[in-house]
Amino acid sequence: MTNAGPVRRFAARRAWSLALCALAALAGLSVLLVARELFPYLTVNHDEGVYLQQAAMLLEGNLWLTTDHPGAFRPWFFVQDGARLYPKYSPVPSLLFAPGVAVGAPRVVLGLVAAGNVALVGLLVREAYDAPTGLLAAGVALATPFFVLISAAFLPYAPTTLLNLLFALGYVRMVRRGSYRYALLAGVAVGLAFFARPYTAVLFAAPFIVHALLTLVRVVRERGVRGASVVPTARLLTVVALLGTAGVAVTLAYNRVVTGEALLFPYQAFAPLDGPGFGYRRLLNHDVVYTPALALRTAGHLLWELATRWTVAPPVGTLLALVGLLTVRGEGEAGPEALPDRTLRLLFVGVAVSVVVGNVFFWGSFNVLADLGDPTDGFMSEFGPFYHFDLLLPLAAFGAAGARLLVRRGRAVLAARTDYLRLAALVVLVVSAPALVGAQVTALDGPVEEHAAETEKYRTGVEPVAEASFDRALVFVPRTYGPWLNHPFQTLRNGGSLSSGDVLYAQDRDAAGNFAVVDRYPERTLYRFTYQGEWGTDPEARVTPALQELSVREGERHAVETTVGTVGTPSTARLETAEGTATVPVEASGESATVEWALDDDGAAVGGESVPLAADGTETVALTVTFVQEGGSTLTYRQEVAVDASEGSVRILWPGKTSVCSLTTDCGREGTYLPDGDYVSGASVNTTVRTR
Incomplete structure (x- = not known):
């Protein structure tokens, strides 16, 4: 009988752990399913390709690609430095993705990161409240729409949040338990988080840094510099500080190796006017004068979109989180003396404030919204708040706390009321449940539908x-x-x-x-x-x-015969090189017209007319055959062939590019000719070449 209490507590802890593991596993499987089924060709955020290629580079021991032809192989968001090509992003997220890339299952890593984030939210909220609230918070995190969609993409936000949450858990348990193991965890995690996304890591860690400094000051004041508890506290905080500083040092060392300067980050080498701060900001061809007024307007729009479209069953999740703020004070000084529950809850509030205020200074928040007046435009409408992903912790914590507070208050009210009121409350609950489910479905329906359309577009496109x-x-x-x-x-x-x-x-x-x-x-x-x-x-x-x-066809001469469908009255055939043009009339024979032309090291020739090639012999030669249709409109067949002529030999890249253009002689890929394509009646192209 005397062991019944400990046994029950052990069983309860085990049941709670199993439940949290189940929620984490569900989160991982959900994200894995979304990544596989909704994003098989990746998303419209093309940063994903950067991180995946960087992961492949790391697996081969490369921090950059080296080539004599960087203009041919430069990937999106890679810096070109002479013959080197390197990503503008930190390698930490890519390093996390690398094991999955190595075994051909990179999306498994996305599931593991999502599972880790849900589990860590549950553990942290349990520290601040209790086991049931922690479990509910894990469920709230899983049900948050932006959590699922952002976690299912190969982007740095969810991995960085994983590191931030590891830091937070390590810090809390270090302070409460006086544990050096958790000090090591906190220090390594915050150092890696800084390496991954410096600004994001600083914003998340800021409240904890303030708490650490205040704790040290308080202990010194209460017990003196030589007090018994001062040295252990200082040692623990020193471990975290040293490891965090090591992360900063590694970051600067990486900068030195890659960009040549410790204080020059790769993203700055790519776009010097990118990054936090006000004033003129520019990224490639996108620029804006980011003023404080625009920043505040952007923050207002973003927070409104977040509150009304991206929390659990919006805006229910937002309202519950606001109610949950009433629980910050708690009852008395519950929790360990070193870090009371009330203080930990205040740290969660601090994270929310730091993330929101800090991102006011970052023009990336403006970019994700695209058109401030259109909530269906920009990355925000498709994924949610990229740069505010760390709000997952306070939203889940206070959302769960708010829900439990309302349940407790509701029970207290109903306990003193008649059975009729209890029945009425039950009816309201039953009726509102479908509405909550509907709100959750609505929150995801629009983004999922748009992503599905994009996926189909890419599927057919490649x-x-x-x-x-x-x-x-x-x-x-x-x-x-x-x-x-x-x-x-x-x-x-x-x-x-x-x-x-x-x-x-x-x-x-x-x-x-x-x-x-x-x-x-x-x-x-x-x-x-x-x-x-x-x-x-x-x-x-x-x-x-x-x-x-x-x-590649190589010879002294290439004789080309181009036969096109008659689509009006034949006009002219025009052969164009960098040095000039040759124009001859075209005659049709029934439903087709044939143009014979040739290429050799002396130049290009058509119908007895010739035109020289470029001085270096390497260029694109274009043949256009134009027909005049009824009403005066024109249709032009265009063929482009890459030519390389030198010392009596001519190389061509065959077949060339063929297009069918209306009202113009050059219509790019919009008019690309494909044998089974849809064109005006009678349009066709057939080309043969004889090389000697």
Whole structure:
């Protein structure tokens, strides 16, 4: 009988631990499912490709890529420094992703990070309140919409929060238990968090740093510098401080190795006017004068969106968290004397204040909102608050505390009322439950629907490449959004080096650039990935993709015969090089018209007219065949061929690029000709080449 109490307590702790593990496992599985099913081609945030390629680089021992052709292989958000290409982001999140990348299951890491965050929220809230509140807080964290969507992407926010929560748990238990093991945990975690995202780590740690300083001052005042409790306290805090400082030192050392200057972060090398602070801010072609007024307006919009769209069953989760603030004072000085529950709850409040106020100074908050007047625009509408992800802890803690407070107050009220009032309360609860579920579904429905549309867009957009089986291939990829790889096609990215792999992706550039890459990798089979249409931000817009195998044809002369469908009255054929043009009339024979033209080291020729090639012999030669249609409109067939001529020999990259354009002679990929494409009646192109 005397052992019944301890046994029951052990059983209760075991049951609580199992329940928390179950919630953490559910969080991990949920995030894994979302990542696999909703984001199979990654998300519209193209930072994911940066972190995954960086993870592959780390696995091969590379902090940067080295190439003689950086313009061909520069990935999105990589700094180009001579022949080096390195990411603008810290390697810590990528280091966490690396084990999953190594075994071919990177999304498993996302699930593990999510599970860890839910478990840590439960453990921390248990420290501040009690076991039931901690368990409920873990459930609230899991049910928070932005938690699931952001955690399911290969982005740094959830991993950094994991490190921040590890630091918080280590700090709390270090103070309460006087444990050096937890001091080590806190120090290592905060050091890594700083390395991962310095500003984020400082904002989260700020309340704990203030508490540590106040604790040390209080102990010294109460017991003197030589007091018995001063030395252990100082030693514990010193361990955390030294390890945290070591994290800062490692960060600066990394900067020194990568950028050449300890105080120059890679993101600054990429965009010197990026980062915290007010004034003129610029990232690539996006810029703004970030004034305090704009910052406050941005913060207001962001917090409103967070409160009304991104908490549990919005705005219920927000309202519960506000109610939960009433529990901060608690009853008396519950909890250990070294760190009472009330103080720990105040630290949670401090985290919320620090994160919110700190991000007022960061123009990234403005960027995630895109159009301040449109809540359906920008990353905020699709993921939630990236830079406020650490609010997960206070939202879950006070949301759970608020729910339990309302339940306790409700029970107290109903206990003194009639059975009729109890029945009425039960009816209200039953009726409101579907409304809460509906609010939760509504919160996720819009973002999930938009992500699903984007996924379908990417699925159709890269389908030929995804279905191909490559063996030592070199694939030229269009520069859809400028001189970048992985932007927008993140799945078409290179690995940890540019010297190995079944497939290597390069930007489709001009003739000189493409031939330089071809010469660098002569043993690889060549392909061109292209598409018909215009790739844009509309998730419903689609393109028609194609994967074309290429070859380098070399000889003294290439005789080309281009046969096109008659789509009006034949007008002219025009052959254009960098040095000039040759124009000849076109004659149709029934439903088609044929143009014969040739390339040699003397130049390009069509219909007895010739035009020289560029001085260095390397350029793109274009043939256009134009028809005039009824009403005066025109339709032009355009063929572009990359040419490299030198010393009696001419190389061409074959087949060239073909397009069908209305009202213009050059319509880019919007008019890309594909044999099964949808064109005006009678439009067709067939080209043959004879090389000698």
